[in-house]
Amino acid sequence: MGILLASLVFSACGDAPDGSVAEQNPAVEQGKAAEPRYSLGQWSFHREHFSGDMNTFDFIAAADEMGFAGVEYVSQFFQDQVENTAFLDSLRQASEAAGLENVMILVDGAGNLGSSDPAERSRSIAVHLQWARAAQRIGSPAIRVNAHGDGTPAEIKAACLESIAQLAREARELGIRIVIENHGGISNNGAWLADLVEQLKDYEVGSLADFDNWCIARENGELWGAPCVEEYNRYQGMLELIPYAASVSVKAFNFDAAGEEPSMDYAVLFDILHARDYNGWLGIEYEGDKLPSREGIENTLALAKKHWPRQPVITPAAVARLDSTLEAFVAPGGVAGISALIYEKGEEVYFKAAGDADRAGKVPMARNTIAQIYSMTKPLTATALMQLYEAGKFSLDDPVAQYIPELANVRVYAGVDAAGKVKTEAPKRPMTIRDLTRHTAGFYNGGDHPALKPIWEAADTRNYTHTLTGLAEKLASIPLLFHPGEQWEYGPAVDVQALLVERIAGVPFDEYLRTKVLDPLGMQETRYFVPEEDRARMSSAYQRAADGTLVQMPDAEAHAFNINAQVFTPGGFGLTSTLDDYMTFARMLVNGGSLNGKQILKPETVQLMATNHLADSVTQRIWLPSKGQVGFGIDFAVRMRPPVDAQENPGSVGEFFWDGAASTLFWVDPANDLTAVLFVQLFPYDQIGLHRGFRAAVYGANE
Incomplete structure (x- = not known):
């Protein structure tokens, strides 16, 4: 299964991982892909309702005839019956007689819960409660409300928080959930x-x-009808809403010759559902006007049923692509050696090693070759840190200085004075642990900056004779490049996370990592120090010149950090590993935090780590956009949208991944229950398209 084993199912009881009301689907508990339940949205017959050719009882009969399991009512089609108990009782009787579940009532025209006028909000709450009582009467577990209001987005949200909290409290007493x-x-x-x-x-x-409904602003400030002037990306929006989804509206307007909806990519949308293990109601809604309503509904349902099942990714054709791709990589001008391992649905589906680990010594690349993984150390550090988060030891929005007082008085670069002296100012807000995990802390990392670079060089942060505490002391002497939360800048933040683990757990970071993460998973060959008896299995490192020639770096130089005992145990780099060891880690993540009976993280924690934490306001992201249409979670990049063109790295929306300075790569694709690890030791970082080529071979992306 993917990240969340417990699905958010709408119409049952029990606590889901996010605190929502949920039910365990037996098929999901057994690790199988459960078939969804389909409900029919009443709006699909809006033309018939508005013309008087259909009423709500006719709608129930139509849903029954078409084989649906549930119905979703629209309040405006029986607006005047909200308090008519005889009508509501008849509605319940009709649906029960048809064997249909009353999934929800979609409430419109009940006032704005986000209004700036407290009196209007109170009236709206009262009207919505009428509909909550109606839902209770017909046996529906929820009502859908709108977050509409006036003012700025922040003002509307504040008003909605107040009014919907009150509405939800009172509705819960009726057994009704607000959606x-x-x-x-x-x-x-x-x-x-x-x-x-x-x-x-x-x-x-x-x-x-809802698959549609992504227009944020229309001409003349209209809520509906007018041309859209600002639209949100539907795939990113779906990915953001799915973790909270009680139901999904599978909407369609038109169909092409192949039966697909040309305005939206159903394959991507269903990838998103599977990436978050969604197994709730799928509400079918046809909103087009080119087909009769029933035909449009049938086509929409057929399209949903087509895209729900998961098709294998690693097919014989994919294996052939992968073999030829890896062999091509070791051709002249490529790499010395490369290896890859892929698991799909819990089974190994691909392994290959090509070329040499040690070209000079004629040692071939092998499955047990040890590689320096550099920044692929970071997700392991995040795992250690988030175990402490699960234990309630800290909040992501806690100030870092609460645990690391050495950083309490850090300042922010504010330019230089007339004499060229660096000016600083106090941070606008404290640096938080969340800033560390998403690289928005503000640490300067040695880039081209004439004022800060001399200070950074004097601090000598990359001298690895210091401790984690020593690093924090050095970082405190360097002004931050920007105010926390305002930009994305890769740097030493994950080393500071390692110090957090050390301070909170009360044991050295490497000891905690070994005893709480690596040993429980059986990752014995993931380590900082490689003993002499294993060094023959270490891959050499190679420097690629501009003309494509490879220079094998001396092992004593390239392996210096890992073959000499170090005091420094960084969280951001430094570990070595093997394909199988790192695959074990990746499989734990795709399995929701557990593997082989060992629970390392809770499913909801893995989901939190694999959720984008970068606000749209963080527009300066240095080279992160080169990874594709991604955001950033807790030490992972998170794919938010499908690739915009064939030149971009292919992958599934909802996947999370990272790589290393020596061009290594791994990713977790929850939608397809797939994990991949690519090992190579090439500098500078992937200048020959290794990652794109490997991904294209996996997914069959068009060249």
Whole structure:
């Protein structure tokens, strides 16, 4: 299975990992891909309702005839019946007689819960509670509400937080859950709505994630109807809402000759559902006008059923592509040696080693070759840190200085004075642990900066004779490059995470990592120091010149950090590993934090790590965009959107990954239950398209 074994299913009881009301699907518990339940949205027949050719009882009959398991009502089609108990009882009887579940009532026209006027909010709450009582009467477990209001996005959110919290409290007493849809205006901003729902999770508020409805702003400020002037990326929005989803609206407007919806990529959308192990209701809604309603509904349902099943990624054709790709990499002008290992659905589906680990010594690349993984150390550090988070030892928004007082008085670069002396100012807010995990702490890392570089060089942060505490002391002497949270800058933040582990756990970082992460997983060959008896298995490192020739670096130089005992145990680099060891780590992640009976992390913690934590306001991201359409989670890049063109690294939306300075790479693809590890020892970092070529071979991306 993927990240979350416990699916967020809408209509049952019990606590889901995020605190929402959920039910365990037996098929999911057994590790199988459960078939979803399909409900029919009443809006699919809006033309018939508005013309008077259909009423709500006719809709129930139609849903039954078409083989649906549930129905989703729209309040405006029986607006005047909200308090008519006889009508509501008849509705319940009709659905029960048809064997249909009443999934929810989509409430419109009930006032703005995000209004700046407290009186309007109170009236809106009262009207919504009428619908909550109606839902209780018909046996529906939820109502869908809209997060509409006036003012700035922040003002609307603040008003919604207050009113929806009150509504949810009172509705919960009726046994009714509140669900918010991306349904116009700022609610069509996935990050905005996800944050709203996250802040309301104590009230069991969920989301209704709609495949469409991503227009944030329309001409003349209209909520509906006018041309769209600002649109949110649908794939990113779906990825942001799915962790909170009580239901999903599978919407379609038109169909091409192949039966696909040309305005949206259903394959990507269903990847997103599977990436977050969604197994709740799929609400079918046809909104087009080119087909009769029933035909449009049938086509939409057929499209959903087509894309729900997972097809194998590593097919015989993929194996052939991978073999030829790796062999091509070791041709002249490529690499000396390379190896790859792929697991899919818990089984090894591919392994190959090509070329030489030690070209001079004629030692071939092998499965047990030891590689220096550099920054692929970072996700292991994140795992150690997040174990302490699970134990309640800290909050992500805690100030770093609370645990590392050496950084309490850090200053921020503010230019230079007339004499060329560096000016500093106090941070606008404290540096938080979340800043460390997403590289927004502000640490300067030695880039081209005439004022800060001399200070950085004098601090000698890359002298590896110091301790983690010593590094923090050195970092404290260097002004931050920017205020925490304002930019993305790769640097020593994960080394500071290692110090956090040390301070919070009360043991040296390497000891904690070994006893709590590596040993429980059986990763005996993932280590800082490689003993002499294993050094013959270490791959040599190679420097690629501009003309494509490879220079084999002397092992004594290239391996110096790992063949000499070090006091410094960085969190951001320094470990060595083998393909199988690192694959063990990757498989633990795709399996929701557990492997072979050992639980390293909780499923919800893995999901938190694999969720984008970078706000759109963080626009300066140095080279991160070169990784593709990605955000950044907790020491992972997270793919938010599909590639924009064939030149971009292919992959699945919802995957998370990282790489290393010697061109190593791994990724976790929860949608396909796939993990891949690529080992090579090539400098400078991947200048010949290794990662793109390997990914293209895996997924069959067009060249």
